[in-house]
Amino acid sequence: MSLYRTRVAGTGSYLPPDLITNKDLEKLVDTNDEWIRERTGISERHRALPNQATSDLAYEASLLAIKDANLEPKDIDCIIVGTVTGDYQTPSTSCVLQAKLGLNGIPAMDVGAACSGFIYILSMADAYIRMGMYKNILIVGAEVTTRFVNYKDRETCILFGDGAGAWVVSRTDTQAKDVVYSSHLRAEGSLGDLFIRPSGGSKRPFSQEVLDDNSYWFTMKGREIYKNAVRTMSATCQEALEFNKMNSSHIDWLVPHQANWRIMEAVANHFDFPKEKVISIVDQMGNxxxxxxxxxxxxxxxxxxxxxxxxxxxxxxxxxxxxxxxVLQF
Ligand SMILES: CC(C)(COP(=O)(O)OP(=O)(O)OC[C@H]1O[C@@H](n2cnc3c(N)ncnc32)[C@H](O)[C@@H]1OP(=O)(O)O)[C@@H](O)C(=O)NCCC(=O)NCCS
Structure with missing residues (x-):
């Protein structure tokens, strides 16, 4: 039995000012604006300024989310950051963020679930709140992907951008309607090779050889990821609807991971969800x-x-x- 439920008390986001347009990419790799827009829906992406790291983007988004929740930083009692492009290998980006917010003492942790990171950290925060451990958890998805993208690889460099989004999720009572209803998570580790940064970790530490063979950057098998993305997102949406005894007509908005408009469209088609109710800003942000x-x-x-x-x-x-x-009621 849960003691409490979780509500989304505040939201905030930050995209750095520098832009990478499709025209800019035409100068770097053999691609063109029309191909990128047709295959992905992306027109431009944001890039962190040279003096900005992931925690700086996270900090900006966090302040906005805390303010939106009508709280002060001191009201936050736990921080969870979803990132795979943190400031350092160690310490965690959540600890760097905690120090920037002046919140020494409260727990801070990173979760490395890549593009699914925000759903993973939302589900963790929901569980902590339901158990009564914390009252106001700051959850942040923050990435500076552009520092790990190979701008000589046309398949990956067209996709990624930098940004941060934060929510404050807060304790509410079990009778409240505006709560997180459910979360469903899955992973298929056997497919890890489809998107990987092969070097720079303990398996193959950073070296001159790593620099020379370009294995420091993100590498991916785009077409296979595409198929798996449609399959798994459709399946987890179906799971969520069945769990809540809902159908697509009960959902006001679908907010999918923004990787490629065609992927979002295919997921919506899968369960007859109207495309006008799919939130997409992939054109102006990329992945x-x-x-x-x-x-x-x-x-x-x-x-x-x-x-x-x-x-x-x-x-x-x-x-x-x-x-x-x-699934949540906002
Ligand atoms: C990468 C992606 C945009 C490619 O689109 P696609 O329709 O699957 O394209 P294909 O892979 O079939 O490639 C078609 C052709 O375009 C070429 N191509 C690839 N990138 C290109 C680019 N930027 N510009 C021009 N041509 C390009 C390919 O080399 C291929 O040429 P070929 O037919 O001569 O071999 C798409 O597969 C995708 O979005 N995948 C998901 C990736 C993702 O989300 N990754 C991150 C999350 S883990």
């Missing part, structure tokens, strides 16, 4: 990994589409391979 869902959610809130009281389905897939979905 910001763990940040896409909270950033897209925050944009849709600010432009008036997502409103309090609506029912939202989130779904994501990512390296690992990982995947997940969550």
């Amino acid at each position: 910001t990994s763990a940040a896409t869902i909270p950033v897209a959610f925050d944009f849709a809130r600010k432009d008036g589409r997502i409103k309090r009281g609506q029912t939202i389905l989130l779904t994501a897939f990512g390296a690992g391979l990982t995947a997940g979905s969550a």
